[in-house]
Amino acid sequence: xxxxxxxxxxxxxxxxFYALVAIGYTMVYGVLMLFNFAHGDIFMxxxxxxxxxxxxxxxxxxxxxxxxxxxxxLTLTMLIAMFLNxxxxxxxxxxxxxxxxxxxxxxxxxxxxxxGIILETGNLALLGASxxxxxxLIKPEVYNISGVYITNQKIIIIIIALSLTFMLHLFIRKxxxxxxMRAMAYDFVITPLMGVPLNTIIALTFALGSGLxxxxxxxxxxxxxxxxxxxxxxxxxxxxVAAILGGRGxxxxxxxxxxxxGFIEIFVVMIFPSTMRDFIAYSIILLILTFxxxxxxxxxxxxxxxx
Amino acid sequence: MPLLNVEHMTHFFAGLRAVHDYSIxxxxxxxxxxxxxxxxxxxxxxNLITGVFKPTEGKVFxxxxxxxxxxxxxxxxxxxxRTFQNxxxxxxxxxxxxxxxxxxxxxxxxxxxxxxxxxxxxxxEKENTEKALKIMDLVxxxxxxxxxxxxxxxGLQRRVEIARALAVNPKLLLLDEPTAGMNTEELINLINIxxxxxxxxxVAILLIEHRMKFVTDLCERIQTLDFGEIIAEGNAxxxxxxxxxxxxxxxxxVKT
Numbered sequence: 014x015x016x017x018x019x020x021x022x023x024x025x026x027x028x029x030f031y032a033l034v035a036i037g038y039t040m041v042y043g044v045l046m047l048f049n050f051a052h053g054d055i056f057m058x059x060x061x062x063x064x065x066x067x068x069x070x071x072x073x074x075x076x077x078x079x080x081x082x083x084x085x086x087l088t089l090t091m092l093i094a095m096f097l098n099x100x101x102x103x104x105x106x107x108x109x110x111x112x113x114x115x116x117x118x119x120x121x122x123x124x125x126x127x128x129g130i131i132l133e134t135g136n137l138a139l140l141g142a143s144x145x146x147x148x149x150l151i152k153p154e155v156y157n158i159s160g161v162y163i164t165n166q167k168i169i170i171i172i173i174a175l176s177l178t179f180m181l182h183l184f185i186r187k188x189x190x191x192x193x194m195r196a197m198a199y200d201f202v203i204t205p206l207m208g209v210p211l212n213t214i215i216a217l218t219f220a221l222g223s224g225l226x227x228x229x230x231x232x233x234x235x236x237x238x239x240x241x242x243x244x245x246x247x248x249x250x251x252x253x254v255a256a257i258l259g260g261r262g263x264x265x266x267x268x269x270x271x272x273x274x275g276f277i278e279i280f281v282v283m284i285f286p287s288t289m290r291d292f293i294a295y296s297i298i299l300l301i302l303t304f305x306x307x308x309x310x311x312x313x314x315x316x317x318x319x320x
Numbered sequence: 321m322p323l324l325n326v327e328h329m330t331h332f333f334a335g336l337r338a339v340h341d342y343s344i345x346x347x348x349x350x351x352x353x354x355x356x357x358x359x360x361x362x363x364x365x366x367n368l369i370t371g372v373f374k375p376t377e378g379k380v381f382x383x384x385x386x387x388x389x390x391x392x393x394x395x396x397x398x399x400x401x402r403t404f405q406n407x408x409x410x411x412x413x414x415x416x417x418x419x420x421x422x423x424x425x426x427x428x429x430x431x432x433x434x435x436x437x438x439x440x441x442x443x444x445e446k447e448n449t450e451k452a453l454k455i456m457d458l459v460x461x462x463x464x465x466x467x468x469x470x471x472x473x474x475g476l477q478r479r480v481e482i483a484r485a486l487a488v489n490p491k492l493l494l495l496d497e498p499t500a501g502m503n504t505e506e507l508i509n510l511i512n513i514x515x516x517x518x519x520x521x522x523v524a525i526l527l528i529e530h531r532m533k534f535v536t537d538l539c540e541r542i543q544t545l546d547f548g549e550i551i552a553e554g555n556a557x558x559x560x561x562x563x564x565x566x567x568x569x570x571x572x573x574v575k576t
Contacts, residue, residue: 206370208397
């Protein structure tokens with residue numbers, strides 16, 4: 014039982030990364046009907062921005078001889094990384110996707126792949142192949158709750174991921190921008206005729222998705238403090254699977270599918286050897302998709318999307 | 321200064337002339353009609369005025385502003401509301417959400433307010449909900465706020481479109497065949513609603529229509545369009561007796 018609960022916590026943490034990245038995929042799809050294949054690499058860029066911000070803040074504190082509490086460094090790192098990565102996402106949209114707005118979807122899809130490769134190799138060219146170590150922002154503490162070991166890191170990661178998901182959900186349901194995203198998901202042509210600025214909403218969509226990806230990157234750096242230029246690929250692919258599994262265009266769907274995939278992967282390892290993890294986990298997900306071809310919250314007709 | 325002033329507007333679609341030398345002046349509070357057979361270019365004129373397409377030649381001024389330089393969302397925010405020939409509603413959104421979406425340009429709270437629920441946001445959301453409910457009352461759908469639009473009968477969906485167009489605070493309302501697919505009873509209802517809106521808000525209206533009764537009942541001035549060109553212009557009586565109009569509508573050799 015303790016072993017089981019232990020793995021529930023691990024699954025929640027592991028799913029947090031998938032959930033946050035998957036939301037970015039699904040939002041862009043919801044508004045533009047476009048899979049932003051560069052999103053995994055935008056996650057990577059977010060992790061690197063987080064790395065430089067955190068390292069910079071730690072160094073700055075050391076030079077100035079100021080004692081910055083670690084929660085403050087973490088908060089600042091999160092906010093700065095999310096903000097800067099939002100700008101990265103907006104730049105990707107402006108440079109890569111906007112010129113191809115009326116082009117066939119396949120052209121836009123390969124644009125995403127190319128931007129992804131450019132970000133990876135650009136990183137490689139700038140920073141070299143050596144991996145970077147994310148500075149330890151949270152001093153690890155282990156709590157033993159009746160036999161279940163929980164680190165403070167895990168708690169923080171899970172809480173941040175869940176609250177960001179919830180905030181975004183409220184944003185999309187309750188505010189004029191969120192409403193505009195949902196309206197555009199349904200009808201791209203008439204929504205501007207109601208006074209809604211198309212390009213602003215699209216830029217905002219990319220900004221929010223990339224901001225969440227940066228949050229995932231920083232949290233990932235805290236849990237697995239080794240960064241490399243290709244770290245975004247596998248997470249990106251899997252988060253893409255989560256976005257589809259959740260139902261294209263649905264934020265809560267993407268988040269819940271992300272957490273579910275985290276659980277499946279962790280629980281497969283609980284029973285089978287870890288080398289079999291993805292083989293078995295993704296066979297299960299394939300099976301789920303066979304019975305739920307539209308995903309959890311998706312609708313069969315592709316124009317009817319829910320954000 | 322006229323509200324809307326279109327001068328010598330011409331538009332080509334890949335070499336095909338859809339609109340030729342079209343001009344109209346609308347003063348505040350007037351109701352104009354635009355009639356003509358299918359494919360005459362009526363909806364294209366709406367699309368040209370609202371910025372969906374930019375005209376090949378000609379000028380479009382609204383409140384003295386040159387619309388050709390503005391993107392569609394700014395044109396709408398200036399006070400141009402429109403409906404569509406085939407219903408273009410957001411079918412996953414409620415009636416109230418439709419109206420509130422069209423208030424986008426009037427809502428000024430920022431992103432921070434949106435995320436953290438500031439007082440300004442809550443106040444504006446409340447004011448706008450009240451305003452939206454008033455608009456819905458005006459067109460007689462006040463009790464349907466939380467309904468999803470696909471659940472409404474066709475005639476009411478048409479009214480949702482009109483309410484949404486009114487929510488941008490229009491000075492000019494463009495109605496594209498508002499009676500399409502309606503029976504006689506719904507038609508008479510709609511005439512009354514449009515009169516009611518006009519009396520209460522004083523909004524100017526330009527409407528595209530097929531049904532003569534509807535146009536002659538409502539409009540002070542009517543233009544007839546055929547093959548993208550104005551073939552007749554005048555009040556209801558002049559239009560009904562104009563031989564060119566009769567020819568365009570009924571074909572040659574018909575006596576009235």
